[in-house]
Amino acid sequence: MTRHQLIGAWVSLYTGKVRAYLRYKNIPFEEVPATREVFRDVIVPRTGVRFIPVLISVDDVAVQDSTEIIDFLERRYPEAGIYPETPIQKLVALILETYGDEWLVIPAMHYRWNVPENRAFAIAEFGRLSAPSASEAEQKEIGEKLSGPFAGALPALGIEPATVPAIETSYRELLAELDHHLSAQNFLLGSRPSIADFGLIGPLYAHLYRDPASGRLMKELAPRVHAWVERMLEPTPRSGEFLPEDRVPSTLRPILERTFRELGPVLESTLARLAASEPEIGTRPVPRSLGTHEFQLGTTKGVRAVYPFNLWRWQRAHDHYRALSDETKAAAAKLLPAQGIALLEQPLTPRLTRRDNRLFLR
Numbered sequence: 001m002t003r004h005q006l007i008g009a010w011v012s013l014y015t016g017k018v019r020a021y022l023r024y025k026n027i028p029f030e031e032v033p034a035t036r037e038v039f040r041d042v043i044v045p046r047t048g049v050r051f052i053p054v055l056i057s058v059d060d061v062a063v064q065d066s067t068e069i070i071d072f073l074e075r076r077y078p079e080a081g082i083y084p085e086t087p088i089q090k091l092v093a094l095i096l097e098t099y100g101d102e103w104l105v106i107p108a109m110h111y112r113w114n115v116p117e118n119r120a121f122a123i124a125e126f127g128r129l130s131a132p133s134a135s136e137a138e139q140k141e142i143g144e145k146l147s148g149p150f151a152g153a154l155p156a157l158g159i160e161p162a163t164v165p166a167i168e169t170s171y172r173e174l175l176a177e178l179d180h181h182l183s184a185q186n187f188l189l190g191s192r193p194s195i196a197d198f199g200l201i202g203p204l205y206a207h208l209y210r211d212p213a214s215g216r217l218m219k220e221l222a223p224r225v226h227a228w229v230e231r232m233l234e235p236t237p238r239s240g241e242f243l244p245e246d247r248v249p250s251t252l253r254p255i256l257e258r259t260f261r262e263l264g265p266v267l268e269s270t271l272a273r274l275a276a277s278e279p280e281i282g283t284r285p286v287p288r289s290l291g292t293h294e295f296q297l298g299t300t301k302g303v304r305a306v307y308p309f310n311l312w313r314w315q316r317a318h319d320h321y322r323a324l325s326d327e328t329k330a331a332a333a334k335l336l337p338a339q340g341i342a343l344l345e346q347p348l349t350p351r352l353t354r355r356d357n358r359l360f361l362r
Contacts, residue, residue, distance in 0.1 A: 003028040007038060008053035011125040013108060014066040015053040016206035017101075017198050017343055021070050024193055025077050026237035030055075036130050048202065049357045062104050064357045065280035066101070067313070070198065080238035082195050086246035087320075087328045089189050092256065094317035095340075096188065097199030099259040102310045103266075104200065107171035110159045111214040113151040118211040122148050158295055158304030166300035170223060171208075174258060179222035181251035185243075186231060188252065191230065192240030201232045248335055260340040262297060266304075267314050267343060269293045269304060273306045278350050286352065286359040312352040312359055340354075 003347050006022065008015030022029050032038060033195070034052045043054055043357045046062035057074065065073045069153065073083060084090045112118050127139030134142065154160075178200075187193045188200075208214045209229045209313045219226040247353040273290045281287075289305040298300070321332065321344040333341050 001056075001060070003030050003031055004058055005032050005056040006053055007034050007056065009034050009125075009129050010210070011129065011206065012052055013105065013202040013206045016067045017202035017212075018053050018055070020201045020205070020232045020302075021073070021082065022080070023233070024182060024235040024237060024238050025073065025080065025232060027073060027077055033129055033132070035132065047357050051357070054336065065354070067097070068354070069318075070195070077174070080192065080240075082191060082193060082198065083244045084194055087324055088240070088246045088332055089194070089242055091317060091320055091324070091332060092248050092252065092335070093189060093194040093196040094320055095256065095259060096196035096252075096351075098310075098313045098317055099255075099263055100196070100199030100201075100203060102307075102313050103259070103263045104174075105133050106157050107167055108203035109150070109154060110167050111217075112163060112211055113147075113154055113173075113209050114159070114164065114214045116338035117213040118207075119151070121212055122150075134228060141178075150283055156305040160302060163297065163300055166297035170258070170262065170297050171331075174255065175218065175222035175225055177251075177258070177340040178228075178256045179224045181249065181255065182224040182228050184251065186228070186247060187250070190241055190243040190345060192242055193235065194242065197228075197232060199231065205232065206230050213316065216253045217287065251300040253335065256335070256340065258338050260337050260343060262295075264339055264343050265309075266293070266295050268346070269315055270306050270308060270311050271284075271346075271348065274308055274352075274361075275350060276313065281361055283360070286361060306358055308352060311348070312354060315348060315352065318348055 004027065006015070006018060008018070013283045019031070031186045034043065039050060042054065044050060046056070047054055047064040049064060051064060053066060053069065070080070072085070084093055112122050123143035125143070127134070127143030130146055131139055131142050150354065157179070181188070182298045187189060187194045204225065207229065209218055209226065270293070273293065277290050286308050288309070289307055291306055292303050293306050294301055295304055321329070325334065352359050
């Protein structure tokens with residue numbers, strides 16, 4: 001095999017993240033649709049789970065999870081690295097990757113499955129992906145069946161009729177903040193995309209740009225965000241630079257404040273729940289969810305599942321911060337809200353590790 005294989009789907013949030021990365025790094029790859037047969041014959045036997053994307057490297061290594069795929073490839077293709085080398089920019093990039101990966105799934109899933117036009121589009125996509133040779137009627141039936149677990153996951157994400165107005169308000173505000181920020185540079189931290197851009201591109205492309213109704217909404221409300229998505233889709237490979245002197249534009253501060261205001265309390269609550277569950281979990285894989293907890297968007301409160309995976313992703317930003325010098329931490333305190341610094345200072349106990357594509361306590 002002379003090119004890496006990316007097994008995934010155009011309809012998949014995290015496949016979109018990896019595809020954009022591969023294009024920017026100009027890494028040779030071919031995309032393999034995750035059909036029923038590919039799930040049966042490749043994905044499950046090679047990874048032990050039923051998640052996409054999966055990378056099969058040229059030397060036949062199977063890697064699952066978007067960030068692990070990116071880190072695996074960064075070690076092999078270090079040119080034009082997507083992790084800033086300066087400490088504050090790298091901290092910001094890791095924080096925003098976590099926000100994109102773990103929180104923007106909420107508006108992404110709401111707009112896909114609660115907006116009829118988007119829902120019909122996604123169902124058709126699921127059907128074509130899984131059974132490309134089937135008739136349109138058969139694909140629709142298959143798509144309805146396959147999409148059921150995704151559409152049915154909305155309550156676990158806190159997406160209920162009572163929270164929908166707050167979800168939409170938060171998303172529209174985020175679009176305005178991003179649109180303003182992108183008036184000054186092509187990417188979040190300069191003229192080169194960072195891991196922050198790749199964290200945000202998953203939900204903002206695969207669901208919120210590509211699904212028809214939400215795509216029109218993005219173009220109307222945030223044309224610069226719409227243009228950024230298209231730059232991420234068709235990048236100039238390995239080009240651009242991060243801003244000099246570890247500079248983080250002030251226009252990113254509202255987005256960082258939003259990150260800690262919305263996601264921060266959820267991470268704290270998840271850590272407390274995981275600590276309480278540690279004796280019961282022991283050496284077994286950590287469950288995908290640990291009951292439910294409260295979250296808040298604006299003045300609206302809701303209930304959602306407790307997802308330990310959020311903490312595994314957060315450990316990257318947390319560990320980077322904890323390794324900084326006191327002088328650099330003081331500089332970070334001038335940029336980040338007090339709530340964010342408190343969360344970064346809070347010890348992460350217990351900690352999580354990922355083995356065989358499952359989470360374990362360590």
